[in-house]
Amino acid sequence: MSVPMPLRAVHAIGLLSLCALAQAGQIRVQLPADATAGASGRLLLYAEPAATAEARARDGKVPAVEASLFAGTHATVAGMDIARIAPGQALPVDTETLAWPAPFPQLADGTYYVQAVLDTQRDNNYAGRGHDDLLSAPTRVVLGKGAPAVTLLLDQREAAAGDPWELSGRLPEAVRQAAPAARAATREIDFTSPALSAFWGRPIHMRGWVVLPPGYDAAAQARYPAVYYTHGFTGNQRKLVGTAASVYQAMLAGELPPMILVLLDQSSATGTHEFADSVNNGPWGQALTGELIPQLERDYRMDGNASGRFLNGHSSGGWAALWLQVRYPALFGGAWATAPDSSDFHDFSGIDLYAAGANVYRRADGQPWPLVRNQGKVVASFQQFAQLEEVTGPVGGQLASFEWVFSPRGADGRPMPMFDRGTGRVDPQVVAYWHEHYDIAARIRRDWPRLEADLDGKLHVYVGTADNFYLDGAARRLKAALDGVGARADFRFVPDRTHFDLYADGDDRQALLKDIAWQMYALARPGAKRPTAPTPSPAGAGAGTAVTP
Numbered sequence: 001m002s003v004p005m006p007l008r009a010v011h012a013i014g015l016l017s018l019c020a021l022a023q024a025g026q027i028r029v030q031l032p033a034d035a036t037a038g039a040s041g042r043l044l045l046y047a048e049p050a051a052t053a054e055a056r057a058r059d060g061k062v063p064a065v066e067a068s069l070f071a072g073t074h075a076t077v078a079g080m081d082i083a084r085i086a087p088g089q090a091l092p093v094d095t096e097t098l099a100w101p102a103p104f105p106q107l108a109d110g111t112y113y114v115q116a117v118l119d120t121q122r123d124n125n126y127a128g129r130g131h132d133d134l135l136s137a138p139t140r141v142v143l144g145k146g147a148p149a150v151t152l153l154l155d156q157r158e159a160a161a162g163d164p165w166e167l168s169g170r171l172p173e174a175v176r177q178a179a180p181a182a183r184a185a186t187r188e189i190d191f192t193s194p195a196l197s198a199f200w201g202r203p204i205h206m207r208g209w210v211v212l213p214p215g216y217d218a219a220a221q222a223r224y225p226a227v228y229y230t231h232g233f234t235g236n237q238r239k240l241v242g243t244a245a246s247v248y249q250a251m252l253a254g255e256l257p258p259m260i261l262v263l264l265d266q267s268s269a270t271g272t273h274e275f276a277d278s279v280n281n282g283p284w285g286q287a288l289t290g291e292l293i294p295q296l297e298r299d300y301r302m303d304g305n306a307s308g309r310f311l312n313g314h315s316s317g318g319w320a321a322l323w324l325q326v327r328y329p330a331l332f333g334g335a336w337a338t339a340p341d342s343s344d345f346h347d348f349s350g351i352d353l354y355a356a357g358a359n360v361y362r363r364a365d366g367q368p369w370p371l372v373r374n375q376g377k378v379v380a381s382f383q384q385f386a387q388l389e390e391v392t393g394p395v396g397g398q399l400a401s402f403e404w405v406f407s408p409r410g411a412d413g414r415p416m417p418m419f420d421r422g423t424g425r426v427d428p429q430v431v432a433y434w435h436e437h438y439d440i441a442a443r444i445r446r447d448w449p450r451l452e453a454d455l456d457g458k459l460h461v462y463v464g465t466a467d468n469f470y471l472d473g474a475a476r477r478l479k480a481a482l483d484g485v486g487a488r489a490d491f492r493f494v495p496d497r498t499h500f501d502l503y504a505d506g507d508d509r510q511a512l513l514k515d516i517a518w519q520m521y522a523l524a525r526p527g528a529k530r531p532t533a534p535t536p537s538p539a540g541a542g543a544g545t546a547v548t549p
Contacts (some may be wrong), residue, residue, distance in 0.1 A: 008206065013021065015480050018353055020071065023146075024523065026143070026147065026149055026150065027045065027092070027094075027095060027104075027114065027150050027151075027152065027430035028090045028091060028092050028149065028150070028151045028152070028253060029043065029085070029116045029136065029148075029151070029152050029153075029154055029230075030088070030089065030090035030091075030116070030151050030152070030153050030154065031085050031086065031087050031088065031089055031134070031154050032087065032088070032153060032154070032155045033087055033088035034087065035087040035088075035107075036083050036087075036195065037087070037288060038085055038086045038087060038089075039082075039084070039085055039118055039120055039121065039134055039172055040082055040083055040084045040085070040178070041079055041081075041118050041119045041120040041121070041122055041133075041264035042079060042080075042082075042118070042119040042122050042124065042392075042393050043053065043079065043082050043093065043116065043117070043118050043119075044077055044078070044079050044080045044095050044116070044117045044118075044119060044124065044288055045077065045079075045081050045095060045104075045114065045115075045117075046065040046066060046067060046075045046076070046111070046114065046115050046116075046117070046150075047075060047076045047077075047112045047114045047143065048065050048074075048075035048076070048079050048106065048109070048112060048113050048114075049096060049110065049112055050111040050112055050113055051109070052298065053112075053138070054113075054214065054236060056453060057220065058305040061207075062113050062138045062140075063138070064129075064138060065113050065114060065138050065367070065386060066115075066490050069101065069320070069372060069379060069380035069388065070372070070379070070380075070463070070540075074101075076099065076100070076101065076102065076104060076107060076547060077100055077388070077391055077392070078093065078094065078095040078096075078098060078099040078100075078103070078104060078205045078391065079099070079100065079391040079392060080093065080094045080097070080391065082118065085154075086173060089337060090151055091142060091358060092118070094145050098390070098391050099391060100387050100390075100391040101384070101387075101388075104143070105328060105343055106111075106149060107143055107144070108144070109142075109143065109144025109145060109146060109147075109276060110142070110143065110144075111140065111141070111142055111143075112140075112141060112143050113136070113137055113138045113139065113140055113141075113321070114134075114136075114138070114141055114143075114150065114152065114175045115127060115135065115136055115138045115142045115152070116136040116152045116154060117135050117136075118133060118134040118135075118154055119131055119136070119393065120132050120133055120134065121133070122269075122393055122395060122396070123269070123396075124392050124393055124396075125271075125389055125392045125393045125395070126233075126234060126267065126271055126396040126397070126398040126401075127234070127236070127402070128234075130158055130161075131157055131159065131160040131161065132159045133157070133158065134155075134156070134157065135154065135156040135158070136152035136153055136154055136155070136156040136279045137153075137156055138156075139152060141427050150315060150340075150539035152222050152535065159544065161238065161281070161477065163240040164238045164375065164548060165179055165183050165241055165245075166243070167179050167242060167245055168242065171242055171245070171246065172246075172406045174249055174253070175242075175245050175246050175249045176245075176254060177249075178245060178249035179245050181214075181248065181252070182211070182244055182248035182249065183245075184211065185211060185212045185213075185214070185216065185248055186209050186211050186212070186244050186248070186409075187209065187210040187212070187290055187300075188207075188208075188209060188210075189206065189207055189208040189209060189262075189264075189292075189296075190205055190206075190207055190263075191205065191206045191291070191292050191295060192204065192205055192206075193206050193292070194291065194495065195282070195283045195286050195287045195290070195291060196282050196283065196284065196287050199282035199283060200282060204282070206264075206265075206287060206291075207214045207237045207265040207308045208237060208261065208262070208263050208264045208290050209237070209241070209244050209262075210262055210263075210292050210296065210300060211244045211247055211258060211260070211261040211262075211263065211313070212300070212342070213251050213259060213260065213431070214248070214251055214258070216254050216301070217218040218262075218300075219300065220301070222301060222454065223301045223302060223308075224259055224260045224265060224301060224302060224303065224304050225257075225259045225260070225296075225302075225303050225308035225309070225310065225312070225520060225521060226259065226260045226262055226296075226300075226302040226303065226308060226309055226389040227259055227260070227261050227262065227310045227311075227312055227517070227519075227520060228262045228264060228293075228309070228310065228311050228312070228324075228332075229243070229261060229262065229263050229311075229312045229317070230265075230266045230275065230313045230317040230321070231243075231263075231264075231265070231267075231313070231314070231315075231316075231317050231319050231437075232267065232272075232313075232314050232315030232316045232318075233271065233272055233315060233316045233398050233401065234518050235266075235267060235272075235317070236265055236267040237263075237265040240263040240265065243263055244261070244263060246510060247261050247513075248549065249464060249515065250320070250510065254531050255347055255514050256513075256514055257517055257518060257520075257521035257525075257530075258304055259494035259517065259520070259521065259524075260300055260301075260397065262504060264288070265365045265529065266284075266320060267315070268281065269396065270395055270400070270401060270404040271396050271398065271400060271401025271402075271404060271405075272317075272320075272401055272405075273398065273404070273405060274319060274320045274321055274323060274405045275288050275320045275324055276320070276327075276405050276438065278290060278404065278405050278406075279408060279409045280403075280404045280405070280407065280409055280414075280415045281404055281405060285323075285324065285327060285328070288324070289324070289328050289331055293309075293331075293503040297524060299368055302413075303524060305332060306332060306333045307333045307524055308333065308524040309325055309333055309334060310331050310332065310333055310334050310335070310336070310520045310524075311325055311332050311334070311335040311336070311337075312335070312337075312338075312513075312516060312520075313337060313338070313340075314338045314339055314502075314503075315336075315338075315471075316341050316401075317459075318337035318338050318339055318340030318341065319337070319340045319342075320407040321335040321336065321340070321341055322335055322337045322343055322440055322461070322478075323344035323438075324438060324458075325455070325458055325459060326440055326443055326444070326451070326455065329451055329454035329455040329458065330454040331521075332458070333458065333523055333524070334457075334458040334459075334460065334518070334520065334523060335458060335459055336460040336462070337459075337460070337461050337462070337464045338461075338463070338468075338502055338503070338512065338515045339462070339463050339464065339467055339499050339502055340461065340463070340471065340474075340475065341402075341471065341474075341476070342437075342471065342474040343440040343441055343474050343477075343478040344439060344440065344442070344474045344478050344481065345431065345434055345435060345439050345442075346441075346474075346475035346477055347473040347474040347476075347477050348360075348474070349382070349469050349470045349473075349474075350369065350370070350470040350473055351372055351382070353418070353426055353431045353434070354431060354435065356429075357427055358425075358431070359380045359419075359426060360383075360386070360419045360424045360426060360427035360528075361381070361383040361386075361423070361424025362383075362424060363381055368381040368382070368383060369381060369382040369383075370460055370467055370470070371384075371385045371469065371470075372385065372472070373468055374468055374498075375467075376466070376534065382424070383397070383424060384518070385398075386399055386419075386421055386424075387421060392478070395425070400415075402418065403415040403416070403418055405438070406418070406433070406434045406437070406438045407430050407434070408433045409435065412540075416429075416430045416433075417430070418430045418431060418434065424521060440478060441477055441480075441481035442481075443477045443534075444478070444481045444482060444485060444487070445481050445484065445485065448485040448487065452487070453487075455487070456487055456488050457487075457488040457489070458480065458489075459487075459489040460489070460490040460491075460492045460516075460519070461475050461479070461490070461492070462491070462492045462494065462512065463475045463492075463494070463502070464493075464494045464495075464496065464497030464498050464499065464501070464502050465493050465494065465495050465496060465497065465517075466496050466497060466498050467497075467498060468498050468499040468500065469498050469499060471499070472493060473492065474492070475491065476506070478491075479491045483506065484519070496548035518530045
């Protein structure tokens with residue numbers, strides 16, 4: 001695999017130099033002459049062999065050319081920054097300096113489909129293609145020695161997103177029927193944080209939704225437990241609408257207890273901020289616990305005490321739930337984290353970041369470290385994932401997101417990289433900072449005498465033994481840390497379940513959520529009885545039954 005030039009080197013290359021680096025003018029992009037304004041952003045050029053692209057065609061038309069390690073679309077992609085392209089202007093594309101998995105000149109001569117995307121918001125790594133991006137149509141071309149020059153016209157846009165409450169057909173019919181009532185019971189969060197605004201020097205909004213239970217009356221005396229939920233990587237406020245509708249429908253049906261659900265959007269320009277105070281992202285934990293939660297408890301009839309204030313999240317949201325519970329142990333009555341990101345950096349998706357000479361690309365024997373698996377097969381290595389992310393853009397990707405949360409700030413004002421994108425070598429200075437500030441297991445071992453009174457018995461972790469990102473390993477280490485200090489905690493390692501089917505039981509895709517909610521309600525309302533038979537935990541684990549490794 002060709003190692004792409006680090007992005008800082010690319011940023012130092014002027015536009016004229018970039019033109020010289022292009023393939024003798026083989027591929028250019030052009031903004032339409034009648035465009036109303038110029039544009040800038042991250043230009044991405046994709047190329048896929050025509051035979052494989054046409055095998056995916058719909059009604060004889062190739063819909064898009066993309067590179068995704070998850071979807072199995074392994075197109076070649078080149079990336080470069082465009083400071084500005086004017087209406088009618090054509091620019092040559094640098095297909096050599098920064099490309100994955102190899103520079104375009106190394107492609108076999110032949111026929112390809114190519115497509116250009118100008119990512120004007122520089123958020124492709126997180127949100128994918130959006131209506132603000134400028135695209136060319138997928139175009140069938142010949143690449144290679146002696147091939148004619150190609151000009152791709154950036155004259156396409158994705159359709160703008162519609163009403164988020166027009167729910168996907170993938171949701172159950174009962175949920176879609178309940179959508180109007182759910183919408184009426186849901187309030188938007190748009191809170192300007194003083195702490196975050198002071199950090200960034202401009203207004204910073206905290207967003208999300210508050211889902212009120214059926215029968216909620218602002219003038220009544222009744223109060224409700226509150227659950228603070230946050231999503232995983234690629235989630236956002238808009239995508240939380242389906243969760244809002246599903247939860248409200250389940251409360252209507254009596255499958256969930258009457259609670260106030262606060263759906264928190266933790267997306268940002270740098271990825272997910274995890275609700276952790278960070279020298280790079282700002283004081284998100286302080287803003288949530290000291291500003292937003294007090295405001296919500298003034299606005300809505302919440303219990304307003306730890307015994308009725310709970311945390312839940314999946315994946316990156318699972319890490320956030322654990323972090324908030326450990327960081328603010330007296331504020332919350334319990335955290336239920338499902339498939340959380342690594343809580344012990346001795347096992348960062350399988351890699352010991354603290355090992356001498358640690359390298360996230362290669363094991364000591366030279367074999368590649370896997371990062372993504374599916375049905376027992378490796379889908380992507382850490383190196384493939386990291387270097388594709390670097391081509392797509394230096395900000396907003398999953399790995400860069402971790403650095404924006406966990407890393408110290410470098411001399412250039414950006415987070416210090418945890419590892420070298422070219423070699424995979426881990427920077428022990430950066431990892432030492434990660435350990436001191438954000439390793440949850442290390443915090444448990446170091447601070448348990450101080451934490452015990454407010455934290456004991458409050459941590460609940462669920463993870464599948466076939467987790468797609470190898471996150472079960474770190475969960476086992478966190479359990480060992482808690483066992484080592486004599487803490488009470490609930491860990492469930494669900495056999496053969498993955499990152500994406502952990503919540504399901506038979507046809508019920510939200511069975512685990514319902515089980516968790518009733519556990520919370522029993523703590524907030526001692527003696528309350530679940531009105532229906534308990535829903536079994538996934539794979540028949542049984543509510544309250546830990547599945548041992």
